[in-house]
Amino acid sequence: MFVLLASEKTGRASLAVAGLVFRKAGAAGTIAVYLFAQPRRRGAIDRMTIQQLLSLRVQAALAAAGAPDTPAVVQASSKPEFGDFQANGVMGAAKALKTNPRALAQSVVEHLDLTDIADKVEIAGPGFINIHLAPAFLAARLQAALDDAALGIRKPAAQKVMVEYSSPNLAKEMHVGHLRSTIIGDAIARVLAFVGHDVTRCNHVGDWGTQFGMLVAYLVETRQSGDAELELADLENFYRKAKVRFDEDPVFADTxxxxxxxxxxxxxxVLALWKQFVAVSMEHCQAVYDKLGVGLTLDSVRGESAYNDDLPVVVSDLRAAGLLVEDQGAQVVFLDEFRNPEGDAQAMIIQKKDGGYLYATTDLAAVRYRHRALDLKRVIYVVDARQSLHFQQLFTLSKKAGFAPTDMQLEHVAFGTMMGDDGKPFKTRSGGTVKLVELIDEAIERAYALVSEKNPALAEDTRRSIAAAVGVGAVKYADLSKNRTSDYIFNWDTMLAFEGNTAPYLQYAYTRVQSVFRKVGDFDASAAVVIDAAAEKQLALHLAQFDEVIESVASSCQPHQLCAYLFTLAQQFSRFYEACPILSAEGATRASRLQLAALTARTLRTGLDLLGIAVLDEM
RNA sequence: GUGCCCGUAGCUCAACUGGAUAGAGCAACGGCCUUCUAAGCCGUAGGUUACAGGUUCGAUUCCUGUCGGGUGCGCCA
Incomplete structure (x- = not known):
């Protein structure tokens, strides 16, 4: 059996073939042959997703049928009876050409060359083209993924990308308000790095501002009384007490x-004292990051204070550019892009009338630094949706002032508020702020209770480590699995449920696959994949779409797409597991099913890892 | 007042950015365990996509208006 996959140059409708790679893939004699477009970097796989491949083919067929430059609109079919992929571009093209869509579809299909890719191509409805993939084609795709450490993920030209996330204010302890940015930002950073980008993680912490004067003053007091160590252990309390002192004692306030x-x-x-406070606060943050398994370290930190010296320069440069005007004593930029109905341009304050700077000034300095010093091509700000106006203004002004080139991608990746069961912002029963570390501890504690209940036979320390993975995973997944732009309701019971679209379900699905390999004994790890049963085909089809999802998440910064993919994968595997015995099968069937199981396990593990969620061999 | 986001099954959420009969999961009901972990699988039921118009072959998606919710809007970050 020979499987040939043509690889066209990305972005072109031509059929230019740039290279050939042969790879011996199976002991059964199957050789997967696939062509690569020009490899940009050594070892990098540059292969198209099935969707891209089909898009180019359909596009070429459309051109041949008299509809050039027409989007193919290829997507996974909405229902199994509509095949595996569908091309919807014909209807729009027919309208533009004022021809009959069914007739055009017929012509497109006649010009469509899907030899070795599709089994069957049919026209349905007003002009849909339904494509049924050939099992051998799917098998070859899976074989390529099995042979590749990165599961066949395409590595585009590496781009210098920064993900700014978490960014707590160091004056206080981290609370639930920092959770979403931390989790979502980390997942995005992982995905971007996985597809081959040069990713910098940036923790733009709030380490400057008037409240630090108060904190330093209180630090001096507690030191004198010898309580500094103890007091600093609870930063929330420290801040509260400092504030009380500030409000009650005029002498202290003056200091x-x-x-x-x-x-x-x-x-x-004073600088030394400030540094001491900042260091202690950062330790608190780091403990949270470590507990959460988030890839932020001290190296990721570049706080607001780092831009202090540049702030006057930002102001003078804006003035020199003719963008800055004085208004009511403050230094202001009026942006024509943002006008109210009366036609007044919206003001963005750059410097207060007392000479102080604002976070807009710092953010401007940061944009410029990120362009000039770091040469970043894309900066992703994972920040609460409530700041969207600020970022629109920031990005607009940055480009207007030449702080960032017009083609630099500045993106506000916004997210909604975390709500309690009552639909109001998540708080403690008494209405207070929930400390992040306490939330994580509670998740782990709840997971421990569940695991102990479900599997009391396991050793204590095993249950503890399972609880950490399950508890943290549940919190992360509950957040990541929802569209980030809307508010979401935080509920312990639904996120820790072992059924439904939850982290525990996915982790369990992984252990089910692993249990097969615990019992398998000897097997051929390079056996050929053969797709026969319906459940095998459905599983294979889904496995072959991993690269599409990853690419989509990398460009849209929407991790919930990956969650949905993994959940469906787990379901497809469970169906396969139910319908197709693995260990009791024989010969090539058994070997092939083991390959499907192996690829499922690797895909689940890799996908969950990209979400920052750990897997376990047993639960 | 005005800018942005949102309104989808009883509940929590999808719908690949304009595609076919709007899908999952919980909860409800009915099946399947001497066979690789039943933490699973199969099935049934559940909808005027807030409402009213418009655009077109085709609208949950785009436009206008209404109602309802969230959030921002010059010296906090």
């Missing part, structure tokens, strides 16, 4: 204000 001035003036003594 605090002096510290702000000294801090801004670069006074060495």
């Amino acid at each position: 605090a204000r002096q510290y702000v001035v000294r801090l801004q003036g670069g006074d060495a003594e």
Whole structure:
């Protein structure tokens, strides 16, 4: 059996073939032959997704049928009876050409060359083209994925990308408000790195501002009384007490204000105290990141204070560019792009009338730094949706002022608020702010109770480590599996359920696959994939679409697409597992099913890892 | 007042950015375990996609308006 996959140059409708790679893929004698477009980097797989491949073919057929430059609109079929993929571009083309869509579809199909890719191509409805993939073609795709450490993921030209996320204010302890940015940002960073980009993770922490004067003043007090260590252990409390002192004692408040001035003036003594406080606060954050399994470290940190020296320069440069005007004593930029119904341009304050700077100033300086010093091509800001106006203004002004080139991708990846069961922002029973570390601990504790109940036979420390993976995974997955732009309801019971679209279900699905391999004994890890039964075909089809999902997540920054994919994969595997015995099968069938199971396991593990969720061999 | 986001099954959410009969999961009901983990699988039921218009071969998706919710809107971040 020979399987030939043509590889066309991406973005062109031509059939230019740039290279040939042969790979011996199976002991049974199957050789998967697939062609690559020009390899840009050594070892990088540059292969199209099935959707891209079909799009080019259909597009070429459309051109041949008299409809050039027409999008093929290829997508996975909405129902199994409509084949595996459908091309919907004919209807639109027929309208533009004022011809009968069915007739055009007929002509397109006649010009459509899907030899070795499709079994059957049919026209349905007003002009849909339904494509049924050939099992051997699917098998070859899976074989390629099995042979590749990155599961056949296409590696585009690496782009210098920054993901800015988490970014807590160091004056206080991290709370639930930081959870979404931290989780979503980390998943995005992982996915971008996985597809081969040069990713910088940036933790743009709030380490500057007037409240630090107050905190330093209180730090001096607690040190004098010898309580500093103890007090700093609970930053939330520390802040609260400092605030009380500030509000109640005018002498203390005065000292605090002096510290702000000294801090801004670069006074060495106060600076040292500030650094000490910042370091302690960062330790708290790092403990949370470690517990969450988030890839932020001290190296990722570049706080607001890093831009202090550049802020006056930003102001003078904006003035020199003729963008800055004084208004009511403040230095302001009026942006024509943002006007109210009366026609007034919206103001963006760059410098307060007292000379102080604002976060808009810092963000402008950061954009410029990221372009000039880091040469980033894309910066992703994973920040609460409520700041969308700020980012629109920031991006607009950055480009207008030449701080960022017009082709630099500046993206606000916004997300909604985390709500409680009552549909209101998530709080403690008494209405207080929920500390992030306490939320994580509770998740682990709840998972431990569940695991102990379901599987009491396991050793204590095994249950503890399962609980950590399940608890943290559940919290992350509950967040990541929903469209980030809307608010979402946080509910312990639904996220920790072992049935339904949850992390525990996916982790369990993984252990089911692993249990097969625990019992298998010897097997051929390079056996040929042969697709026969319906459940095998459905599973294979889904496995072959992993690259599509990953690419989509990398461009849209929507991790919920990956979650949906993994959930469907787990379901497809369960159906396959139910319908197709693996270990009791024989010969080539058994070997092939083991390959399907192996690829499922790797895909689940890789996908969950990209979401920052750990897998387990047993639960 | 105005900008942005949202309104989909009882509940929590999808719908690949304009495609076919709007899909999953919970919850409900009915089946399947001496056979690789039943934490599973199969099936039934559940909808005027807030409402009213418009655009077109085709609308949950785009446009206009109404109602309802969230959130932002010059010296906080």
